[in-house]
Amino acid sequence: xxxxxxxxxxxxxxxIAASVPDPxxxxxxxxxxxxxxxxxxxxxxxxxxxxxxxxxCPALAEMRSDVAVRLAAAGLGDVEIRTVLSxxxxxERISAAGRSKLAAAGIAPPAASRPAAAGPIPLTLTTAPAxxxxxPACGSADTERTAAFSATACKDLFRCxxxxxxxxxxxxx
Amino acid sequence: MNFDTAYEAITExxxxxxxxxxxxxxTDPLAGVDTxxxxxxxxxxxxxxxxxxxxxxxxxxxxxxxxxxxxPELEEETALANxxxxxxxxxRLLLSRAGTADGTGRTEDDYAFGRAEREFRxxxxxxxxxxxxxxxxxxxxxxxxxxxxxxxxxxxxxxxxLAAVAALGVREVTYHRDYAAQWxxxxxxxxxxxxxxxxxxxxxxxxxxxxxxxxxxxxTRLAEAGVAVDPGALRDSFDSVVAAVLAAAGLVWPAAVxxxxxxxxxxGRDGVHTEAMGYLLAELQSVxxxxxxxxx
Numbered sequence: 001x002x003x004x005x006x007x008x009x010x011x012x013x014x015x016i017a018a019s020v021p022d023p024x025x026x027x028x029x030x031x032x033x034x035x036x037x038x039x040x041x042x043x044x045x046x047x048x049x050x051x052x053x054x055x056x057c058p059a060l061a062e063m064r065s066d067v068a069v070r071l072a073a074a075g076l077g078d079v080e081i082r083t084v085l086s087x088x089x090x091x092e093r094i095s096a097a098g099r100s101k102l103a104a105a106g107i108a109p110p111a112a113s114r115p116a117a118a119g120p121i122p123l124t125l126t127t128a129p130a131x132x133x134x135x136p137a138c139g140s141a142d143t144e145r146t147a148a149f150s151a152t153a154c155k156d157l158f159r160c161x162x163x164x165x166x167x168x169x170x171x172x173x
Numbered sequence: 174m175n176f177d178t179a180y181e182a183i184t185e186x187x188x189x190x191x192x193x194x195x196x197x198x199x200t201d202p203l204a205g206v207d208t209x210x211x212x213x214x215x216x217x218x219x220x221x222x223x224x225x226x227x228x229x230x231x232x233x234x235x236x237x238x239x240x241x242x243x244x245p246e247l248e249e250e251t252a253l254a255n256x257x258x259x260x261x262x263x264x265r266l267l268l269s270r271a272g273t274a275d276g277t278g279r280t281e282d283d284y285a286f287g288r289a290e291r292e293f294r295x296x297x298x299x300x301x302x303x304x305x306x307x308x309x310x311x312x313x314x315x316x317x318x319x320x321x322x323x324x325x326x327x328x329x330x331x332x333x334x335l336a337a338v339a340a341l342g343v344r345e346v347t348y349h350r351d352y353a354a355q356w357x358x359x360x361x362x363x364x365x366x367x368x369x370x371x372x373x374x375x376x377x378x379x380x381x382x383x384x385x386x387x388x389x390x391x392x393t394r395l396a397e398a399g400v401a402v403d404p405g406a407l408r409d410s411f412d413s414v415v416a417a418v419l420a421a422a423g424l425v426w427p428a429a430v431x432x433x434x435x436x437x438x439x440x441g442r443d444g445v446h447t448e449a450m451g452y453l454l455a456e457l458q459s460v461x462x463x464x465x466x467x468x469x
Contacts, residue, residue, distance in 0.1 A: 056262025085337035
């Protein structure tokens with residue numbers, strides 16, 4: 001194996017895989033979302049590791065396919081795509097750039113960190129609207145949650161009480 | 174891909190790019206995952222167990238999907254669709270794990286579309302129809318409370334694939350349980366009419382509860398090996414969560430409702446189902462049975 005070639009190939013493969021857009025949030029790349037775990041080159045083979053977000057996310061198969069097609073188009077045809085299930089993906093893996101792009105697209109990004117889990121899984125009995133998510137349109141924190149689920153499983157629905165704009169928010173997961 | 178028009182996006186020529194539907198070559202959800210069976214774990218037992226948990230999710234998901242275009246509000250429609258999608262995703266992973274664990278290489282489609290009713294291992298709770306939205310909410314509370322307690326413990330399973338699937342599922346079913354609990358409270362603590370419908374929903378679901386905590390021999394063997402959860406051990410956790418929800422709703426669990434009878438000692442985990450299951454499978458499997466191996 002030629003070392004320089006391998007390193008250059010790895011760098012190219014990493015750049016291509018990182019730039020593949022998410023099928024459901026095309027303003028973000030797989031790297032922005034933290035779905036891309038790793039890119040390595042072993043001999044002539046490129047190994048890309050991806051991680052699913054939700055069990056039912058239909059996008060993972062498309063991402064696998066998109067990564068393979070783009071690498072092949074760059075002359076890196078010998079590709080193995082591995083799925084990494086553990087540790088599970090969390091919204092903490094979304095990069096700062098990814099959070100900015102979400103907000104720019106009108107989707108309030110998830111909080112940067114989640115409360116540490118300890119003891120039994122908390123049961124939330126209240127339907128009181130969640131608060132404290134900044135409106136991506138006007139920046140006001142005077143917002144309220146209107147529905148716990150939205151067009152995709154990873155987002156819930158909010159309304160801004162300052163500018164009256166409804167918006168989606170990516171749930172902390 | 175064209176992101177402006179959903180129809181164009183899903184119908185445009187994509188070569189080998191997979192789409193998520195029967196016959197479109199959608200790939201194995203465990204593609205690229207190390208699916209070797211750990212030493213000391215019985216592959217046939219592990220596969221049987223994955224079918225139990227996978228069938229619970231598949232059948233419950235199908236019943237939830239029947240609510241689409243029938244839910245009382247758009248918000249509830251998207252919520253039920255998302256819950257159904259989460260469960261369908263869990264089913265795909267678990268059925269795929271079954272095919273890799275027993276060495277037969279059967280796919281999720283083989284299991285979902287190619288088995289007869291007696292081969293499905295889901296609990297009968299998953300298959301019954303709902304009289305109304307309150308009935309669905311009661312059933313979803315029971316199902317998600319039980320499944321969450323199970324998946325929570327399964328995160329420590331000796332099979333790393335099963336443990337990882339459980340870890341993903343815990344996050345999802347936590348939302349499902351909250352959703353159901355909040356509706357039980359709204360309906361129970363609402364008007365006399367909503368309360369009566371909620372009580373009727375609880376009464377309808379109560380007979381299906383005892384079966385959830387009965388262990389099959391497979392589960393007992395696997396639990397001893399650290400691969401599965403003994404369902405009997407979930408009862409206390411289940412009871413305390415349901416009690417907390419009912420207390421907040423001003424409701425009580427229906428007293429003295431006998432469990433749905435087993436048939437010659439057998440129930441859903443043994444492939445013995447209620448009449449509703451045949452109709453459900455007839456719809457679920459209709460395309461695959463009419464056009465085996467179809468691609469489009």
